[in-house]
Amino acid sequence: MNDTATEISRRKAWLMAARPHTLPAAAAPVIVGVGFALHEGLFAPLPALAALVGAALIQVGTNFANDYYDAVKGVDTDERTGFTRVTQSGLISPSKVKQAMYGTFLLAIVVGVYLVYVGGLPILVIGLASVVSGIAYAGGPFPLGSNGLGDLFVFVFFGVIAVMGTFYVQAAQILAAPFSIGIPGGTVTMHAFLASLPVAAISTNILVVNNIRDLKNDRKAGKRTLAVLIGYRASRGEYVGMLALAYLVPVYFATTEAFGVGVLLPLLTIPYAAMVARTVLTKTSGEALNPALEQTGKLLAAYSVCFALGMVA
Numbered sequence: 001m002n003d004t005a006t007e008i009s010r011r012k013a014w015l016m017a018a019r020p021h022t023l024p025a026a027a028a029p030v031i032v033g034v035g036f037a038l039h040e041g042l043f044a045p046l047p048a049l050a051a052l053v054g055a056a057l058i059q060v061g062t063n064f065a066n067d068y069y070d071a072v073k074g075v076d077t078d079e080r081t082g083f084t085r086v087t088q089s090g091l092i093s094p095s096k097v098k099q100a101m102y103g104t105f106l107l108a109i110v111v112g113v114y115l116v117y118v119g120g121l122p123i124l125v126i127g128l129a130s131v132v133s134g135i136a137y138a139g140g141p142f143p144l145g146s147n148g149l150g151d152l153f154v155f156v157f158f159g160v161i162a163v164m165g166t167f168y169v170q171a172a173q174i175l176a177a178p179f180s181i182g183i184p185g186g187t188v189t190m191h192a193f194l195a196s197l198p199v200a201a202i203s204t205n206i207l208v209v210n211n212i213r214d215l216k217n218d219r220k221a222g223k224r225t226l227a228v229l230i231g232y233r234a235s236r237g238e239y240v241g242m243l244a245l246a247y248l249v250p251v252y253f254a255t256t257e258a259f260g261v262g263v264l265l266p267l268l269t270i271p272y273a274a275m276v277a278r279t280v281l282t283k284t285s286g287e288a289l290n291p292a293l294e295q296t297g298k299l300l301a302a303y304s305v306c307f308a309l310g311m312v313a
Contacts, residue, residue, distance in 0.1 A: 032308050043170055167187070168192075265306040266310060
């Protein structure tokens with residue numbers, strides 16, 4: 001193999017490790033947070049852009065952490081039916097993946113310095129908690145993903161906190177002085193929390209599909225995901241329940257005086273959601289659920305764009 005082919009293979013391996021198909025989970029909460037900020041008249045472009053970059057870095061850093069820790073702990077084996085993991089397969093050495101994990105989280109912290117300047121102490125706490133949790137998802141003495149807490153982690157950090165945090169830094173830029181110690185008025189609202197729930201729900205469903213696909217292998221490896229703990233039937237019920245939550249929120253918003261009927265725009269994605277759900281409810285193989293995993297990510301992206309546009313409209 002010549003040097004050029006080797007370099008291309010190396011780039012492809014790193015792309016596999018970064019898992020770009022998961023980036024909708026990073027972009028979606030920022031899109032919704034920006035849409036809500038526009039609705040409230042509190043849009044601030046620089047904090048929104050920094051939130052997007054920071055969220056993407058935390059997502060990629062978490063992907064590196066999962067790849068590394070699941071390999072060194074023996075969770076990933078040759079029987080795995082999901083996407084190729086570069087550490088377990090030997091494409092990239094464990095030490096290099098670990099270095100990439102820490103380097104990516106360090107970059108996220110650098111971006112976070114600006115957000116802390118804008119949003120103050122609350123953003124410092126949220127940012128550090130996000131980084132620590134990203135590592136603790138698969139690493140540390142009590143890995144969240146291996147002890148039934150992965151779904152809760154995704155719901156909270158990649159949904160609620162990500163959407164509300166995106167809105168918060170924009171609102172703080174306009175309503176508060178730099179580096180405030182407390183929470184400025186108008187930066188944390190009930191509507192912002194409710195707007196975060198659909199993103200939290202569909203982001204969680206990405207993990208649900210992943211864990212249903214890997215249920216048998218995870219059980220053999222001693223990885224106690226929520227799917228392992230509650231089984232196929234309840235996990236599928238979780239998937240449907242999360243979809244129901246996602247589609248009830250815009251319906252509720254449409255009944256309030258603060259939003260118009262445009263907020264119902266996400267309902268246009270229901271047929272696509274139903275198609276993906278049909279696969280999740282009937283299949284267990286990687287051949288069927290790998291596409292469903294990517295499709296759930298696409299659903300998250302489409303829903304979030306529609307939701308943001310609907311709030312602005």
